[in-house]
Amino acid sequence: MEILGTVIGVVVKSLIFIVGMFLAAAYLTLIERKFAGHVQQRPGPLHVGFHGLLQPIADALKVLTKEDIVPANVDRVLFYLASLLAFVPAIMILAVIPFGEPFTLFGIEIKPYITDLNVGLILALAFGSISIYGVIFAGWASNSKYPMIGGLRKAAVLIGYEVALGFAMVGPLMMAGSFSLREIVAAQDGFFGAFIWYQPIAFIVILFAILAETGRTPFDVQEAEAELVSGYNTEYSGMKFGLFPLAEWYIGTFVLSAIAVILFFGGWKGPQIFGFLSPFIWFFLKVAMMFMFFLWVHWTLPRYRVDQITEIAWKVMLPLSLLNIFITAIIILIKG
Amino acid sequence: MIKVKFLERPNLNLWEKVFFLDFINGLKVTFKNLLRKTITTKYPYEKLTPPKRFRGVHAHRVKDGQEPPSFAVLGKFMEINYDESRCVACYMCQQACPMPTLFKIEAVQLPNGKKRVTKFEMNLLNCLYCGLCVDACPVDCLIMTDIYESANYHRKNCVIHMEDMSDRGRDFDRRRKQEKDRIWIDDQERTKLWGQIRWT
Ligand code: SF4
Ligand code: SF4
Numbered sequence: 001m002e003i004l005g006t007v008i009g010v011v012v013k014s015l016i017f018i019v020g021m022f023l024a025a026a027y028l029t030l031i032e033r034k035f036a037g038h039v040q041q042r043p044g045p046l047h048v049g050f051h052g053l054l055q056p057i058a059d060a061l062k063v064l065t066k067e068d069i070v071p072a073n074v075d076r077v078l079f080y081l082a083s084l085l086a087f088v089p090a091i092m093i094l095a096v097i098p099f100g101e102p103f104t105l106f107g108i109e110i111k112p113y114i115t116d117l118n119v120g121l122i123l124a125l126a127f128g129s130i131s132i133y134g135v136i137f138a139g140w141a142s143n144s145k146y147p148m149i150g151g152l153r154k155a156a157v158l159i160g161y162e163v164a165l166g167f168a169m170v171g172p173l174m175m176a177g178s179f180s181l182r183e184i185v186a187a188q189d190g191f192f193g194a195f196i197w198y199q200p201i202a203f204i205v206i207l208f209a210i211l212a213e214t215g216r217t218p219f220d221v222q223e224a225e226a227e228l229v230s231g232y233n234t235e236y237s238g239m240k241f242g243l244f245p246l247a248e249w250y251i252g253t254f255v256l257s258a259i260a261v262i263l264f265f266g267g268w269k270g271p272q273i274f275g276f277l278s279p280f281i282w283f284f285l286k287v288a289m290m291f292m293f294f295l296w297v298h299w300t301l302p303r304y305r306v307d308q309i310t311e312i313a314w315k316v317m318l319p320l321s322l323l324n325i326f327i328t329a330i331i332i333l334i335k336g
Numbered sequence: 337m338i339k340v341k342f343l344e345r346p347n348l349n350l351w352e353k354v355f356f357l358d359f360i361n362g363l364k365v366t367f368k369n370l371l372r373k374t375i376t377t378k379y380p381y382e383k384l385t386p387p388k389r390f391r392g393v394h395a396h397r398v399k400d401g402q403e404p405p406s407f408a409v410l411g412k413f414m415e416i417n418y419d420e421s422r423c424v425a426c427y428m429c430q431q432a433c434p435m436p437t438l439f440k441i442e443a444v445q446l447p448n449g450k451k452r453v454t455k456f457e458m459n460l461l462n463c464l465y466c467g468l469c470v471d472a473c474p475v476d477c478l479i480m481t482d483i484y485e486s487a488n489y490h491r492k493n494c495v496i497h498m499e500d501m502s503d504r505g506r507d508f509d510r511r512r513k514q515e516k517d518r519i520w521i522d523d524q525e526r527t528k529l530w531g532q533i534r535w536t
Pocket of ligand 2: 422423424425426427428429430441472473474475476477478
């Protein structure tokens with residue numbers, strides 16, 4: 001009975017998370033388009049619904065009813081797999097992200113997270129890396145030049161930033177003393193307890209890595225519209241194509257912003273001014289700010305070359321994150 | 337010989353390198369733009385008037401007593417009523433056109449010995465809106481209007497005829513004949529869009 005209850009609870013929660021994430025991703029596209037528009041002094045979607053509020057739905061209908069073309073010479077298995085492989089791991093990271101402390105509603109204890117693994121952060125990192133395989137496979141399976149170049153570029157960039165990302169996360173982990181995202185949040189107390197004050201270097205490295213992982217502009221070499229005609233997804237069409245930007249630009253960025261918020265900004269902690277909803281409101285407020293920051297960077301900067309990115313990753317970001325670990329370790333040693 | 341100009345890469349000092357100052361400047365610029373008003377014309381709901389010399393859909397000027405002197409000579413041999421297209425079927429426009437086959441011009445000789453234009457059709461699908469035909473017309477008949485919405489659902493609707501061309505010409509002259517011939521319009525929309533220009 002106990003097990004059945006748990007299973008049902010987890011299934012229901014997963015469904016809520018997945019459906020919620022889909023809807024959120026749809027509206028994140030709207031936010032991004034509005035933001036990009038206003039940065040370039042145009043209004044963005046405007047006429048479908050009030051100020052384009054129904055545009056994501058129209059877009060979804062459009063992309064779902066598009067003809068799904070599979071070129072003749074592709075590697076079919078990988079070609080179909082690639083778009084799922086980009087999308088599913090990205091959404092699976094949600095499994096370990098806590099949205100708040102457990103609370104009681106109508107006598108039932110509700111945990112606003114799916115699992116609280118003690119290796120949560122490592123799982124998130126692993127899924128993030130698996131989702132990159134989608135891009136690389138897409139490039140390889142398309143059997144065409146531009147996707148190939150895009151996939152290879154992504155692979156080259158991946159090797160660089162993954163290392164720096166992994167090492168940069170060690171700093172906050174050492175301070176929290178746990179891999180569980182919940183405990184990391186619990187370790188940050190009050191406004192000046194947030195790890196951003198103690199780990200600014202790690203924060204910068206992680207910003208860099210998230211931008212590179214989600215393929216946002218200073219590091220979007222894999223889809224470089226100008227040179228590679230959208231790179232790895234050139235041969236894709238219909239919803240198979242739609243899953244890539246959805247996974248990378250929206251779900252990926254959202255989920256990784258959530259992780260950055262948990263690591264550096266104290267997750268859902270904040271003054272209790274909205275009643276029992278305040279953890280959620282704080283969390284989503286912080287994640288939204290983080291997301292907007294990534295958008296802001298995306299629509300500001302031009303693109304780096306691949307060699308420049310790997311150079312930054314290996315020569316700047318990796319030493320920085322190692323230095324950060326070193327300093328953190330010494331401080332922890334001294335303070336005991 | 338192609339001349340190559342070498343530019344020194346701007347050298348950032350340590351301060352700028354450590355704190356990403358360029359990067360922050362860029363962010364500042366985008367943020368400023370974010371707060372500015374949008375300049376988009378909401379096209380189907382709001383349309384800009386093109387300048388008078390815009391090269392849009394073709395039209396025929398009508399015989400209205402304001403013809404150039406050349407018409408006094410050519411018009412003598414023509415059977416053209418008042419307020420009808422003043423085309424004299426000289427085929428000059430077709431001669432000048434880089435794509436002459438888009439014109440279908442026919443004229444007949446009436447029993448009284450005068451000439452009457454029976455057909456003047458242009459297939460605008462082949463037109464590249466270069467305006468050479470307008471320059472070639474000796475009687476200032478063929479003009480180009482400021483109408484730029486020439487898309488159609490059927491190909492046959494893209495062919496324009498003498499009647500609707502004269503209508504368009506009358507309409508265009510009524511609206512814009514008096515307007516001064518400037519390259520740039522200086523009307524409300526333009527000021528709204530780009531701000532007031534101060535000439536020095
Ligand atoms: S605008 Fe140019 S292409 Fe068009 S009909 Fe006139 S001469 Fe021919
Ligand atoms: S050049 Fe002018 S007058 Fe001559 S046929 Fe063409 S439109 Fe008519």
